[in-house]
Amino acid sequence: MKRHGANREQIIELLEHEGGVTEQSVRKVSGETGVPEADIWGAGMFYSLINQPGKRVRVCDGLTCQMMGAEQLAEDLKESGKEVERVICLGQCDRAPASLDETMNLVTYGKTTHISPENSDLPMNLGGAEDMAWSALAKAREMGAEAVIEELKAAGLQGRGGAGFPAHFKWSSVRQQVDQERYVVCNADESEPGTFKDREVLLRRPHLILEGLAIAAHVVHAKDIFIYIRGEFTNEIASLKKAVAEAEAMLGDVTVHIAKGHGAYICGEETALLESLEGKRGMPRLKPPYPTEQGFRNKPTLMHNVETIACVPSILRRGGTWFQEQGRTEAGSKLYCISGHVNNPGVYEAPLGITLDELVELAGGYDGNPNSFSPGGASSGFLPMKYRDLPLDYKSLADAGSMLGSAGVVVLNDTIDMAQAVAWQLEFFERESCGQCAPCRIGTQYLRRQVHKYLETGTVDSLKMTSDVSWEMEEGSICGLGMVAFKPLQTAQEHFPEAFQKRSEKQ
């Protein structure tokens, strides 16, 4: 009955502390918090890091890791006597294949990662030193809230979490709400397959994030900041905690809370994230109302992706116009993650609107003969190489039937069977659908099954109803997961029809 409350907000963390969801742990947490046992069980069972207690190795099955032999790695580990679980993209595509050992420590088997070299003219400048003086916060206090928002507007800052929504609208909207209890939330759940940019910001520039959040809290009058960070990010959590301790004096009366995710991609969706923060199953809410109106604890909430918020300090330090000019076809610089068949996978800060060819040049060139690329995570589908000169920005990619999304660019060379690549992506969506609405819950299962059937039997008939189902997923789903989960199949069928023709035998 009690929908909100401090006790309920703790339950997932308490379950983790007890080693995961068991009858005993649920009873204990219920006793400690007063939350009904069934609610604790139901919430806990949603999260894959705690719903099956026990120690095991987790091997990533994200697209890049699959391309780089994660299947074999999992087999080898099993053979060596380990218990192995396949898990969704761990955000280590640049070092693929990746895994977490029994104690949740990262073990990677691929290359070492690359970042753009230090350059103080880059807004994010991953390679640069941290500005521990927080001069942008001081400036924000001086300028006043409205002027800060004006600067964001001049900067043309778009949300870097995937949707590209202009940031200044959200800041103004929260400020306009009648309710004075407001929250700032940072979305550090980065789980879109192919994406690992927030990871580098968290590791290298945590002060940039905290300063950005402090500015946001100042502008919207929030006293509490919540950073929701995916639980697999052990090193990143440590980095963040250290920075929070260092920033205590600067933060003043604002409190930073670090909340861990527990293994659910959907909790990156903003309203699912809020449900999760409230100790519930991460099922997205209906929108409207938007988080800016009714967010965390149903109060006005400003939520941003890690990268978006980390852009804010440099915008204030050097001006909105300066930031805007860092872009080419759209405003600002952008962190592009690139992985797959390129020589130096990593995170490169480049003008928004850079082309694939230029980006791959930064990343040391193509590995093999490129056949396709996925420009912005699993949700963006696959594009053919004829788009190698297309600006990788929000509008151009949307016009091409794809999206920039999280800018997790994966290059696939001609050794990869496109139908197989599609199957990998569909497996991901099937597993990560929250299950709340039928178009997505049943649609993702249907598409994955039919593509597997096609791969097994080679019959084109298996795929004949997939476009109807895809149409309904887009039209009928509640949230952005279901609305795009068919994209890998749809785009691959459109651009690589030869990969979906009748096959004689199992490939």
Added chain:
Amino acid sequence: MNEVIGTGTFEIELNGKTVKARVGETVVEVARREGIDIPTLCHDPRLDPAGACRVCLVEVEGQRRMQPGCAWRVNEGMKVTTESPRIQRHREVLYGLYQADHQLDDAGLPVPSANENQLRSLCEKTDVVSLEPVEAPRRGRDHDVNPYIQFNPDLCILCARCTRYCDEVEAVSAITLAWRGGETTISTAGERGLLDTSCELCGGCIDTCPTGALIEKKAPPLVQLQAKPVKTTRSTCNFCGVGCQLDLHEQGGKVVKITSPPVGETLNDGNLCVKGRFAYDFINHEDRITEPLVRGEDGELHPTTWEHALQVATQGLLKVREEHGADALGFISSSRCTGEENYLMQKLSRAAFGTNNIHQCAAT
């Protein structure tokens, strides 16, 4: 769940017709009042709208996406369309997806259940797209030995009406959604049987289930229900003084099931407690006393008339008063009595027998 704007009543346009609407109403509420049928599955007026089954999607002018009519609140001048080629196609494919995740009969329709399967009714009326089954790995609780409530996961559409009812109406929270995606199912803490949970066995979950995935264990199975006519009689529950209305389902001269009248029709608003819904075995029980009995000199009970029985009781009571005084008597009325009956009981105690020793068993 969009914002409520303005106050009082105003006009909206529903399928091209101007109709009156009130602040805070949803599209489904206005449409139903106007006699326009918007199908729903996860909607129960007693619960907060979930908008999850997607069956009630309508087109709202100015909105790019179709919106759930059960949750979308009207405001002045809003233009809503409930039938269009887009909505029709949406239903055809959506129902097809539901069918791909449902137990089907030989005709390819969702199987009928002992309780109504509304998904079947919707599919019957629609040119549903046919899809191969998805065979979701969904767990039930076969080991649950509770005597009243049966869950069949193969008929469950995960609308979460039961879990929301258990939480929002009963405040019991015995059942929950568990797992996620295609594995999502209705569960309990530790997947225990309902008897080992906070469940009060009110059966409200059965009542709200739109597909007959939850049924009364004690009620006859579908084949038996279909074999002979079933007559329903509206009655008042006599287990307590609240006066909940119930519908007695009678077959072959016996009550075989009890349900609540539909939501909104009677004061109990679709709700019943475990006694009202399930405790009807006494009606035909062999131990049931069906006539007045008086204990004879031989120490055994003998059938008699009401008149004689009351006479014997009166004499006995008067005798006690004569020998030991009025305060040697005490009167206790049953919790099944109404207010009027309780009033009469105290009158009997005070006026007829002259003692204030009067109590009502529900008071303690």
